Amino acid sequence: MSASRVAVVTGGNKGIGFAIVKSLATQFEGDVILAARDPSRGQQSQNDLEKQGIRVIYQQLDISNSKSIQEFKNFLEKKYGGLDVLVNNAAISYKPASTAPLAEQARETVCVNFTGTLNVCRALFPLLRPHARVVNVASSAGHLKILKPNLQQQFASDSLTESELEMLMNQFVSDVEAGVHVEKGWPNPFSAYGTSKVGLAALTKVSARQMSTGDKEDILVNSCCPGWVKTDMAGDRAPLTPEQGAETPVFLAFLPPGSPTGLFFKQKKVVDW
Numbered sequence: 001m002s003a004s005r006v007a008v009v010t011g012g013n014k015g016i017g018f019a020i021v022k023s024l025a026t027q028f029e030g031d032v033i034l035a036a037r038d039p040s041r042g043q044q045s046q047n048d049l050e051k052q053g054i055r056v057i058y059q060q061l062d063i064s065n066s067k068s069i070q071e072f073k074n075f076l077e078k079k080y081g082g083l084d085v086l087v088n089n090a091a092i093s094y095k096p097a098s099t100a101p102l103a104e105q106a107r108e109t110v111c112v113n114f115t116g117t118l119n120v121c122r123a124l125f126p127l128l129r130p131h132a133r134v135v136n137v138a139s140s141a142g143h144l145k146i147l148k149p150n151l152q153q154q155f156a157s158d159s160l161t162e163s164e165l166e167m168l169m170n171q172f173v174s175d176v177e178a179g180v181h182v183e184k185g186w187p188n189p190f191s192a193y194g195t196s197k198v199g200l201a202a203l204t205k206v207s208a209r210q211m212s213t214g215d216k217e218d219i220l221v222n223s224c225c226p227g228w229v230k231t232d233m234a235g236d237r238a239p240l241t242p243e244q245g246a247e248t249p250v251f252l253a254f255l256p257p258g259s260p261t262g263l264f265f266k267q268k269k270v271v272d273w
């Protein structure tokens with residue numbers, strides 16, 4: 001087992017995730033793991049960086065697949081015996097013009113963006129070492145105000161537990177399946193992506209609370225919006241480059257001790273969620 005420090009970026013093969021990997025690789029004292037669900041895309045991205053003289057390590061991770069998560073955990077445990085930075089960046093978003101049924105959009109989007117990230121956290125949090133940093137790449141599209149007040153209260157509650165949050169997200173999916181999501185207070189216009197990111201920002205608060213009462217010193221968990229960034233997800237009209245989008249997540253990965261935890265950042269500043 002190596003004693004090296006180690007940073008992990010999910011969905012690291014392209015877009016903002018790739019820019020986060022690249023930026024961490026030039027600043028982080030330790031190994032940077034480019035986690036990607038597709039082996040050829042992941043390996044290709046590692047090779048692209050290698051050609052620029054930047055060393056990172058590709059490792060397979062599909063956050064919606066529990067076997068893949070377990071194998072990833074085993075790899076980290078065996079090779080490093082711990083984890084120092086976790087950037088939960090991987091996500092999907094249906095295009096606005098998508099004709100996929102709303103129930104399918106709700107199921108798939110929650111499955112990857114919320115449940116997948118939650119399962120990665122459940123598997124990898126026991127490996128976090130003192131002073132670790134967890135960064136959840138959320139979105140301004142996941143602002144609490146997209147929900148009606150009854151749901152806002154539940155998501156923002158300081159006593160919300162992880163399993164209650166999971167139940168709320170499952171409730172969203174079943175309300176969409178039953179066609180009652182608007183009357184139940186979920187976003188109107190419909191946004192499976194926005195709802196999944198509300199869930200991720202709420203998970204950030206819950207995880208930060210868990211860490212602050214745990215036995216490991218100085219573990220900070222924050223979420224952020226990277227801004228509107230030109231990627232396959234957001235399209236060509238977006239004004240920011242992936243490198244600009246990586247700035248706030250990378251800033252959060254290097255927060256000094258005593259910094260805020262459980263909060264939502266944009267442009268390196270705490271903003272209302």
Ligand SMILES: NC(=O)c1ccc[n+]([C@@H]2O[C@H](COP(=O)([O-])OP(=O)(O)OC[C@H]3O[C@@H](n4cnc5c(N)ncnc54)[C@H](OP(=O)(O)O)[C@@H]3O)[C@@H](O)[C@H]2O)c1
Nearest residue numbers: 011015016037062063089090091139228229231232233234
């Ligand atoms: N771009 C924006 O303007 C914007 C704004 C706000 C927030 N964000 C957030 O920023 C993050 C990065 O977005 P992006 O714009 O860079 O998107 P992107 O270019 O579409 O990249 C998404 C990444 O997530 C990976 N991914 C998707 N499902 C996965 C799964 N099940 N397991 C593992 N990896 C998976 C993709 O892998 P494949 O290549 O295999 O598909 C890809 O590497 C996301 O969390 C997104 O919600 C983006």
